[in-house]
Amino acid sequence: MVESTYIQGYGIHYVGALSKIPKSNEKLQPLYEALTNSLEAIRLLSTKSEQGVIKIKLHYTKGLFDTYEFYSISIEDSGIGFNNDEYERLINLNDTRKGFNNKGSGRVQFLHFFDKTEYTSIFEDKSSSTGFRQRKFTLSKSPAFLRYNAIIRHDSLIETNAKSPTTTIVLSSILNDKDRKFYNELSISELKDNIINRYLPFFCENRDALPRIIIEKLSQLETLESREILPSDIPTIDKQDDIIVHYCKSSNDGKSIERIQKSEKLNIKGFKIDKSRLQKNSLKLTSKGEIAKEIKLDSMLVDDEIDGNRYLFLISGSYIDERDSDNRGALKIPTIEEFRSKSSEVSWLFGEEEIVLDDIREKANEKVLAMYEEIAKRSTQKLEEVEKLQKMFLLDPNSIKEVKIKLTDTDEDILEKVYRADAKLIARRDAEIKKRVDLLDNLDPNSPNFRDRFLEEVNELTRAIPQQNRTQLTHYVARRKLVLDLFGKILDRKLLIQNSDGRNLDEALIHNVLFQKGSDKPESSDLWIINEDFIYFSGSSERQLSKLKVNGKPVFKSEFTIEEDKYLLSLGENRKIKRPDVLLFPEEGKCIILEFKSPEVNVSDHLTQIDLYANLIRNYTQEYFQIMTFYGYLIGESIEPRDVLGRVSSYEHSYHFDYLFRPAEKVNGFDGRPNGSIYTEVIKYSTLLKRAKRRNSIFIDKL
Structure with missing residues (x-):
C-alpha cells in the first residue's frame, strides 16, 4: 500500500455526512469512544493468556506559576489491533461488521473534538516474516483531509519485531476552548469515577475478568497522578431478574394505541451500594455495556437510603442495543406521547410497532418492588400518605383510582393528578348535561310517547347535575375543614411557632x-x-x-x-x-x-x-x-x-x-x-x- 495515502470516500460526501452526526454534549465522549474500542479489541483476542491492559494518559505541558495546560490524550491497549479486517471496517463510515452492535460512527467524535487523531497499531500477521506488522494512520476533518474527501490518512505499514499486539491512539490539538478548559481542570480521580459510572454495566458483569485500566496524568515524562480501576471499585450485582415488555401499535382507526402480543425480554440488575459510594438512587437503561439513559425510579426519592444503602438498577437487552443511535447513548425508543404523535402519520397506519419508554419504566418499577421487600414497604407508606390527603382534602376515591400515584410523587404531584382527573370527570359530566338539555329541546310534544321521554330525560338530567355540583362543593368543604383543623391546633397550642417563641402569639x-x-x-x-x-x-x-x-x-x-x-x-x-x-x-x-x-x-x-x-x-x-x-x-x-x-x-x-x-x-x-x-x-x-x-x-x- 502506498505510504501517506488519503483514503478517499466513495458514495459519501464527508463535509455533509459529518454534519449529520452532531458533536456530543459529553466532553469525555472521545475518550469514551476510544476506551470502548479498547475494551472490544481485548475481547476480540482469540487467546487471552493475560487479562489485558488499557492505559489512559492525559498529557500536559507545564506553564508559568506551576500551571499545567492540556495537550493530548493517549489510550493504549493490548487488544487485537488494526489488522486488515479491522482497518477495512474503520475506513467505511457506517460499517457494522465488527459486531457488538456497533454503528461505526463513534470515530466522528474524535473529529469533532480534536484536530488530529493518530493511531499506532501492532497486530498479528502470519504473512509477515516476524509474525507482526505495525500500521500507522491519522484521522482528521481539517481542510488538508477534506479536500480529498477524506477523514483518514494511511501513514505507514511495516513489519515489526513486536511479540504481542498493541494499539495506541493519540488525540491532540483540541478544537474548542471550553473543551480545553474542561480538560485543564479534570482530575484523575474525577476521571476514574466518571469511567466507572459510564461503564458500570460492563464492569459489573465482568468484575472478575476486567483488563487492568490505569489512568495517568503526565507532564513531559513526569507522572503527576496515577489511579487504577480495581475490582474492589466495582459493586457486585445483588439481584437480577427479567421483565417482559410488549410492543405498541396504532389501532385500525388510528385513534388509539394498543399493546400487542409481541414482546421483548429485558434484564434488570439491582445493586445495593453503601450511601457513601452511591450519591443517588437511580434506574438506567444500558446499551452495549454503557449507561445510555436514566429513567425515573418511582419507588424511591433520589437521596433516600435504607439501612445506610442506596440502590442502582440497570436495564439491558438486545432490543436496547439495537435502538442505539449514531451518537452513542442516544436511544431511539419513543415515549408514549411521541409514539402517539407518530401514529397519526399516514406511514404509521399500516402496522408500525414499537416498544415505548413509558412501558419499560412501568415494568421495571414493578419489578423493583418485587425484588426488594424493603423498598416495597415504602409503597405502603405512600398509600397511608394518600389516605391522609384524601381525608384532608375530601378527595374523590374514584379520581384517586383513575390516576397512577408513584412513590416519588410529592403531595403536590398527587393533588395535581387527582384534580386533573376531577377536571376530566367534570368535563364528561358537563357534556352529559348539555346532551340532556339538547335532547329536551328536540323532543316533539306531539309524539305519542312524549311524556315518557320527557320524564326519562329530566330524570337523567337531575342525576347528572348533583354529581357535577358534588366536585365543586367538595373543594369548598375541604378548604373549610382545613381551616377548622388549623383553628383547633391553635387552641391546643400545637403549632411550632407557639412553642418556639417566648411571646404569646x-x-x-x-x-x-x-x-x-x-x-x-x-x-x-x-x-x-x-x-x-x-x-x-x-x-x-x-x-x-x-x-x-x-x-x-x-x-x-x-x-x-x-x-x-x-x-x-x-x-x-x-x-x-x-x-x-x-x-x-x-x-x-x-x-x-x-x-x-x-x-x-x-x-x-x-x-x-x-x-x-x-x-x-x-x-x-x-x-x-x-x-x-x-x-x-x-x-x-x-x-x-x-x-x-x-x-x-x-x-x-x-x-x-x-x-x-x-x-x-x-x-x-x-x-x-x-x-x-x-x-x-x-x-x-x-x-x-x-x-x-x-x-x-x-x-x-x-x-
Missing part, C-alpha cells in the same frame, strides 16, 4: 385565621366559623376608628366640637384611635362588634370593652352613619360563668348552647343623639369550633 394567630388583621374584605375571611352570615357583610379588621370606611365613605367624624374633643382625649387617652378587632355592617343602622381574647385571658375582665366601642360609634360617627343597633361578641376560652354573672348581672347563661348572653341594653346617646341598643354574647372559641365542625360535617357526610 395565640390571640394574633386566632385573629388572623378568622379575619386577617388590616383587611377590609370579610368575604375572603373565615368568620363563618362564628356565623355563616358574617362573610357577606362589609367591614374591616383591626382598623382605627378615625380611619374606618364603609363603602368608601369615612365612618368617624373628621371634626369635633370642643366638648367632644375634650372627652375623646381625656385621661391621657386618644379614643379616636381605638381599634376594635372586627367591625361589620350588615345593613344601614346596624353594627356587629367582635373582640378576640387570648385563650388564657380571663374574659370577664373585659366585659365592658364592647360597650365602649358601641358608645363611640353611636356618638362620634358622621351624620349619614346613624348606627342604632349593635351586636357584640366577646370571644375567648377562659370563661367562668360565675365571674361573668358576678360582674355584670344582666348576663344570662344559655345552658343548651354553652354561652352567656345579655339581652338588649341601652347605648347612651350624647349631645342630642338618641339612644341605641346592644345585644351581647360571651362565648368560647372551643364552642364556636364545635358548632362549625358540626355544620361542616353535615356536608362531609353527604359527600
